[in-house]
Amino acid sequence: MAIKNKDITSRDDDFAKWYTDIVRKADLVDYSSVKGSMIIRPYGYAIWENMVNILDKMFKEHGVLNMQMPMFIPESLLNIEKEHVEGFAPEVAWVTQGGSVPLEEKMCVRPTSEVLFCEHFKKIIKSYRDLPLVYNQWCTIVRWEKTTRPFLRSREILWQEGHTMHATKEEAMSRTLEMLHVYEDFQRNYLGIPVIIGPKTDQEKFAGAEKTYSLEAMMYDGVALQNGTSHYFGNKFAHAFGIEFLNKDNKLVTPYQTSWGVTTRMLGALIMVHSDDNGLVLPSKIAPTKVVIIPIGDVSETLDSITISLKENNISYIVDDSDKSPGFKFAESEVKGYPIRLEVGTRDLEKGIITLVRRDTLEKIEVDIKDDISKKITEIMEIMQKDMYEKARNRRDSMLYEASTYEEFKDIAKNKSGFIKVNFCGSATCENKIKDETGLKSRCILEDEVVNNNCIVCDQKANYKIFFGKQY
């Protein structure tokens, strides 16, 4: 029996308000007088820390070295790559004054750090022996967004940005895909989020990239969230910055480059894919606190034996022994999304049982007090992790459509939520027409799927199949 938390709007009534309620009521985020930025509160930050720790370990297994660049970019440096500056200049924060003195040259707070890495690479790359360079930094970036929402679109974003340089095209492209698959693996197996991966159209590429691969996740409401990107730059930046190296034949040649990043936006995805009207639902692998124990009556002896077992097995837990009522505590534990709730009550103990509640299904499971509680919890958390992914994938799959005519496309776009698959020419004209008439934008190209008709819009030759969808 779920106790509905009256303070949380139903997600089917008003998804946007439900989302805001969750981030506030679960103590993930608070606002401050800094417009467009957010305070990430300890509970929200602990989730982010878990993401960082897991991803960082994965990166290191893939040979990635962490380092740290300055946070400012002088205007002249930002201006070096033309497409890049056109993409980013309109949305940066400019520092124009140090103390009381105006700066000779204004500097922006980094919106991303390609140009800083290029300047550094130019200094340290001399020979093929210096390659590849596989660097990453965890840092904060700033993009001067007009409308903001916690985690989804914020003026300040916590993220990682990987930047790599390679002797060959093939190696750079292979690294682009390698990191894309690290992200996919992480989002599927830790966040429990199914993603569709593929290249963006030319119009939706990163400013300066030759190819941008994206991870497209679908939220509960059928709207897309671009949940990470991996870019192949070819040698556009390297040319612009004059980066060259002596290859094995002692010739000066230009190296090939990639960059790739994921952000605190993944926290938004986590919420919008799994959570419900009772609050946050977290995959057990990413939850900072796995178990909440709620004692009812004097159960100190059993409580001790449980906490000793959890400690021994490295299962994080909290005991809610405050003076609130059990019902209130149950509701609160659901808002916070602790994967497992143990209700340890005198009446249950007389029957020789403890009640275990799964946060994802709210199913109550009676556990024999003679059972190995940590083993039981570990087993159930593994099942929950799998179940949550399956549930998310099933919901996502139920909102995948295919349209063979533009009329059909517009009809689905108008009446359903989700992604629509079409044959597509790839032109800006057709893409803009769809955007203007339906509000849908291209998600990612489905490289493995066969084109079986002309472009759904212009009826000219289609170049690929692609998903369209509304986006956050």
Add this chain to the structure above:
Amino acid sequence: MAIKNKDITSRDDDFAKWYTDIVRKADLVDYSSVKGSMIIRPYGYAIWENMVNILDKMFKEHGVLNMQMPMFIPESLLNIEKEHVEGFAPEVAWVTQGGSVPLEEKMCVRPTSEVLFCEHFKKIIKSYRDLPLVYNQWCTIVRWEKTTRPFLRSREILWQEGHTMHATKEEAMSRTLEMLHVYEDFQRNYLGIPVIIGPKTDQEKFAGAEKTYSLEAMMYDGVALQNGTSHYFGNKFAHAFGIEFLNKDNKLVTPYQTSWGVTTRMLGALIMVHSDDNGLVLPSKIAPTKVVIIPIGDVSETLDSITISLKENNISYIVDDSDKSPGFKFAESEVKGYPIRLEVGTRDLEKGIITLVRRDTLEKIEVDIKDDISKKITEIMEIMQKDMYEKARNRRDSMLYEASTYEEFKDIAKNKSGFIKVNFCGSATCENKIKDETGLKSRCILEDEVVNNNCIVCDQKANYKIFFGKQY
């Protein structure tokens, strides 16, 4: 036999140039077109990551919760606490423009985040039940320094800032000291750096603090580095921000506050305390790579058995099998400061030995190939960790002086490097006189030491004993 690296200036000839040589030649830092900021290269960042991981674990054992504040502070928010704004406004970077639009109110990049925490605390503290709050953030701050040096004084600083709120004065003071001792423990037992701890004079306090405790380390050249601070604020900020809570007697009262921080400056201290003319010397507990193996001739079988053993025992290592000469590799391994060098050569193997070189002493130790190499390395690294601390402490102690007259003080200040202990009244007049006439500044008050004479400068009543010294 040490192979001198010709590219490194001798520290006894020119300590400043020696320092710059070390940070560059050991690949810790690079410069960019962002004046006053530094690039922390992968090897330097790996040392910082180790510091962060160890400290963060210690913080968590002391009940600290991590979170994240915005990086900007609106001018009006910075202005709320008078002493604080006077201390920081002259040295902040101001953002005045977002994209192409001038901001209505300019914002600085945080030089420290007291005001942001206060604004947040005001919102979330209602009752004694909400206290204590023990928060911390790892982030980058900006202070618009005019002259900068890598790690020691930089416009951008990576640091952690802890901010706590307490119901009572006693609890807040106790937390101030608790974190001071966490820092002391870390610097002594991990960085191998002896520190003198105590309060700063009123003149040298943090802008807005009632009491600032400092960790004063002495560098190889006898100059002081303030290597961390812990501040007790009383309720000055809380009053300025109108923070109040209902105590157990249902009365509205003002809470008490602390903040405490350490920075990448600790990397500078690490270098200037332990390193030598051959390069970096790192305490084994903080070195990212513990062992470098240099094979000489065909020794692949022995090499395999060594690396298997190191892997099994979680001892990080690299094998330098490049085509450079052994002599060059030895010199390079010394520049990088890997604690242990294993020279695995065919001639040694015929004699049944491997040569192990301690980086701190450059002592060569013959290890029987039948010995458990990982056990041997672990034992030697433990000894090195202790020895390096002892060596640093002995050198520091040899440069501690005591002066009983101002003439004597001036004589020591002129002719020796180090700290000078004196009886002192604490007045700004006397402190400024010393600073103007000798260039020395107060380090920290020695709370446990008994005053045994009048103030060394004015001959009025002394209030405490204190160290003076030159500072970075």
